[in-house]
Amino acid sequence: MTERVGFIGLGIMGLPMAGNILKAGFPVTVWNRTASRAEPLAQAGAQVAASPREVAAQSDIIITMVTASEDVRQVTLGEDGVIHGAQRGAVVVDMSTISPQVTREIAEALQAQGIAMLDAPVSGGDVGARNATLSIMVGGDAAVVERVRPVFEAMGKKITHIGPNGAGQTCKLVNQILVVGNNMAMAEALTFATRAGVDVGRVLEAVSGGAAGSWQLSNLGPRILKRDFAPGFSIRNQQKDLRLAMEAADQMRLPLLGTSMIHSLFRVLEADGRADEGTQALVKALEKLTGVTVEG
């Protein structure tokens, strides 16, 4: 039986992800708070519902890809939320990056109504969402993960079951600590190269494939050289994730030295009104401190 898939949240990530599920042949019903964002999917053959509740009533697997913990709570458990429309035996798959603790709370509330939940945050950025090459980190019951796997495979390449509910989100926070560390290294290295007077484009080409290579460097480095600061991933969302990582570290009494410093540098950019720029704008914080402008 082909699973009917519902998709809630058609932002930078959700729109191409839902499009890839549709392309893979699943019947798809979508909803987005700002209704106009659903138009490209309606044209591609998706049904458009009037609320998350209506999406759930027409779907076996309901995916949410919204912003933060409270947004996921609202579309799943709130008035007109998924819980009011889903049938027993349905699965909710939250692919947003949110608090592991809130994930567990939502999973419990859904479970009480006979609805399973997986937390399945992703990595790979806007590029991975468009090319269906996301890494998907999954928390929840193993049998449910297997049931949803064909849908995951329509969106991603590396699908890893980490552990019970919340474990996917914890893995994503680990991912974000790595991401900002790589971003910081890139910003510092490109500033250094510029001040040293070498051809930054050639430097980027030379170092990207070696031991210093990273997704950040290969995908965001060229955008910095073109002074393209449009968001693949916004500073606003990055800060949300760093707060989650620092909260979790605080509960464990664990210092997060590099991460907390980078969070502060992003604060400088937020104060400059740049929260909706892409995370590659981290370099601008260093440019402000050094007077260097990185260009390729």
Ligand code: NAP
């Ligand atoms: P985005 O472009 O800002 O999209 C956010 C989406 O969530 C929009 O469709 C928005 O609806 C919807 N939304 C937010 N709050 C809502 C609420 N209370 N009720 C209903 N809908 C709500 O963000 P994004 O970049 O796609 O990111 C989505 C999630 O994926 C975030 O948790 C982010 O941290 C994570 N993520 C992003 C990336 C990336 O590279 N962009 C990578 C991995 C993970 P409207 O259209 O009405 O605003």
